[in-house]
Amino acid sequence: MAAKKSLEGVVCLNHPDTPATARCATCAKPVCGQCAVLGGDQVFCSGVCRQNGLDSAVVVNDIMQIKKRGDFRRRVLLLLKLIILAGLVYAGWVYYNRHRDEIDSKVKDLDSRVKSIDIDSKVKGSVEKIDKSFEKLDKAVKD
Numbered sequence: 001m002a003a004k005k006s007l008e009g010v011v012c013l014n015h016p017d018t019p020a021t022a023r024c025a026t027c028a029k030p031v032c033g034q035c036a037v038l039g040g041d042q043v044f045c046s047g048v049c050r051q052n053g054l055d056s057a058v059v060v061n062d063i064m065q066i067k068k069r070g071d072f073r074r075r076v077l078l079l080l081k082l083i084i085l086a087g088l089v090y091a092g093w094v095y096y097n098r099h100r101d102e103i104d105s106k107v108k109d110l111d112s113r114v115k116s117i118d119i120d121s122k123v124k125g126s127v128e129k130i131d132k133s134f135e136k137l138d139k140a141v142k143d
């Protein structure tokens, strides 16, 4: 075990003649079996370290729980969005299939209407209008 190996030749923090059996889970100081303070399934060098260790364990636990809850909520939201999106796509597909002829004829109608608009003559008309207003402006400036 790595933990036991790292204690080879290490003596207790309070008893220089006694080999250490464990390291404090909070401050990592070596302690012998007599000095070890047990807390949960961990070993500490003192009551203060045990309290700190347990407190931080509780905090870490809380953070993990909050994070897990947040992850869960985010996953549920994502799933809901996907379901809604899939539903919309499906509804659109069903709608298109049911009204395919109607939609196709509308698209064709729109297409022909767009084509029937004489864009060229309209553009020419506006260009002429702009030219005329520029001429007027020119005259006004010269006068």
Ligand SMILES: [Zn+2]
Pocket (backbone or CB within 6 Å): 024, 025, 026, 027, 028, 029, 044, 045, 046, 049
């Ligand atoms: Zn300690």
Ligand SMILES: [Zn+2]
Pocket (backbone or CB within 6 Å): 012, 013, 014, 015, 018, 031, 032, 033, 034, 035, 036
């Ligand atoms: Zn000791």
